[in-house]
Amino acid sequence: MEQTSAVGPRKQLEAALEFAREGDTLAVTKLDRLARSVRHLGEIVERLEKNGVALRILNLGIDTNTPTGRLMLNLLGSIAQFEREIMLERQKEGVAKAKAEGKYKGRKPTARTKVDEIKALALQGIGKREIAQRLGLGERSVYRMLSAQ
Template sequence: MATVGYARVSTEDQHLTAQIEQLTAVGCDRIYKEKVSGVKRDRPELTAMLDYVREGDTVVCCKLDRIARSTAHLLEIVEALEKKGVAFKVLNLNLDTTTPTGKLMVTMLGAIATFEREMMLERQKEGIAAAKERGAYAGRKPTARAKSADVLRLMEQGMGKQAIADTLGIGVASVYRILKGHKLA
């Protein structure tokens, strides 16, 4: 059972020293460190840490915003850890998913994230409706359909569906839809 730390700062000119000292003080056997924006979800050291930990391990970070910048991303990380049987602790919040209070806090964060998402979608729907009333909203332009002639031409030249999609910068599903519309799929 290992105690694994995760430390992150956003830029190269920031320092990890304080986080590393805190993680070392709580007994982290191994510390994953990176200097990259927290907005990026595909952080190499975070991915490596999530791959490394095993059942019975504990992941520790100093502050919540060091490991995730959005509630949704945090919940994905916590869920991945739970599936592996790994505990999660945040030092400045005294959050510990091995305790009932810690589990409650994570559940509350999940509920808040769901609420925020639903509110955002509701505002978006209201905004689109208002824009349509003003005649200012026409929806997304059908970019793939505008390339129908190119799809048909490349297909006649013997190019594969995925290659056509890549060449034209459209989805392969759009290629199939265009070909189906012309009864070629």
């Protein structure tokens, strides 16, 4: 299982697509976990078809080995993209409303709350990468806090 941001690289998916051979079937649990858009889905399916690999979406019972399966995949892919776009629209509206009401503060500044710990560890000669790992922060946050001294 791979967890990444919506725009980040998907190394495990890429590895699975590279590994799949003619006659194989790539099985995924849910369509929305496979592709980020109808276009992305089309690219994945095209790549699989070019290599003679079928696609099976387990929770929908879709198998691209059949004409009906390919039709359903395209229809449901379009619907999934529509749902995602609607959800993002609602999210933006909610954030805008919360900001207008002064309720939206954004994410808590975790690195700023640990700046004293970061400085203390740095004074002990501990490297920035190690500090980040110990405190559960990103390396960039540690660099930022140390350069803000």
